[in-house]
Amino acid sequence: MMLSLPIASVQLTEVAQELSVSLATVRNWIKTGKIVALSSSTIDATSYVDFKKNTIGTQKLNKRANKTQTQVAQQLSLVTHLAIESISANGDELSLLYEQSLSNTIQNVKGIYYTPLHIVADMFTHLPVDSINAYTTFCDPCCGTGNFLLGAVDAGISPGKISGFDIDPQAIQIAQNRFFQKTGYFSPNIQCVDSVKAYLLKNTPPQNYDIVMTNPPWGKNPIKPYTTLLPSKILPDACILFTELCLSLVKQEGLLGLLLPDAYFNIASFQSIRTRLLTKKLLVLLDYGKPFKGLQARAEAIILQNKALQKATLEETVTCIWEKQKTNRKQQSFLEQPEHIFNFHITQQEEDALQHVLSKPYETLKNKAAWGMGIVTGDNQQYVSSIQTEDYTIPVYKGADIKQQGLIALNQQFLKPQFQQFQQVAPLHLYQAPKKIVYRFISDSLRFALDDQQRFFLNSANFFILEKNLGIKDAILVHYLNSRFMNWVFKSLYRTHKVLRKDLEQLPLFLDFLTDCTVFDEQALHHYLDITEQPDGTFRLKRTYS
């Protein structure tokens, strides 16, 4: 998208410096029409941003991905730096331009994805009715270019009662400009502040707010500066750190809204923060799909009230919204899930069926198996070939070769056995075990197969070897793990495209049913579990259905 900005020029010398190229190279880009010159020494800023994004964004900037955060920060666009100094620039366009100018690399490293305005607006609509009045105070402690601050204005919060902080001075300048353009009020409450240092680590909240709402940085990288300073109970993840920050900023009985990656809601390492949130009154859980270009993670939101729970409140319902569906779940039901996962994408009927089957006696794979990962060569071009030669001797399989019918390699590949050179390789005796059960690591559904030929696998396939005799035949276990029932259980609990060992170790193995099996019969399993399959692949309790 070409944007027209009032001051949209940048010096040739600055471009050369930023991209570490010679002036001659920059002139060559002008000659070949890649960027547009405004004069002999200046370049049209918009064409430069497009050029960085489309032409060199994936090449040159990616090569810099390993640089330190400070170096990465220095790469922030000169163009936007110049443009944002203009109060007259269109703030919304500038915000978009600024976000575009953060290359994918920087976005990933720093976890910076500004929240789309429709999501901001939607999150405000899920606050309880009457929660906003003339006195309501609001804060986004990492406000970026101000999307939530503008959302707060639209939701009816008085501009003088809205605060926004961010560590990025350029983003703050854009936020101030946008806020001024929208309200005519130049807010002293939108400030460049390291909120973590100022309000969490020093434990001196500026004041408590009625509503705190934000999309914090995601991932481990944004938190690196604080890792040594953090209390040990806080895991080194930005979402957890900013949840703690927001909880320290929101008033007792106040409201907190957070947009977070799906992992926060469903993977084991986030259990402690989920357990903490379950001590508050949860109001709404929302799934916004995958709104961030280039990110695999889903964005999901939680809205809660900062109010210690009475036992009775656990019986109250949480509104769950996903893919145009809306259900009510008892808050208690999340406490009953393994690792307190917030599996809010299932109906109360599915939840009842799940709790029913999990109330039967079962074993799990935990401490019963040795686990191994597929090989990561680090350079498949060098170490993997589709032709078997003197060098490429070992047939190797991928996750895609694990099919419902078994292991089928349509494009068989061969490995150069230079195991010491590989980035990741399990102890060789694990690949060479007489029997192992392999599974696709990246997959929306469970795909398992039995390997009794000591095969090698690449990293899209992982495996386990049963160490304890559970009394289940290997082939039966494979059928069971691939079954429609287990796929439903897995999806109901985790709803992820990554099949993680920790999750597999939680899955129920109903020995009373499985140890007697000589042929796996899916219908007999449903009968044993007292559940019926629905046309959409979900399950319900037999008695509620009949």
Ligand SMILES: C[S@@+](CC[C@H](N)C(=O)[O-])C[C@H]1O[C@@H](n2cnc3c(N)ncnc32)[C@H](O)[C@@H]1O
């Ligand atoms: C994912 S972006 C979201 C921005 C904004 N809340 C939104 O939803 O559009 C996260 C923001 O956190 C900011 N940030 C990171 N560390 C911070 C810190 N210690 N203090 C304040 N802001 C911080 C980043 O600069 C970035 O603008």
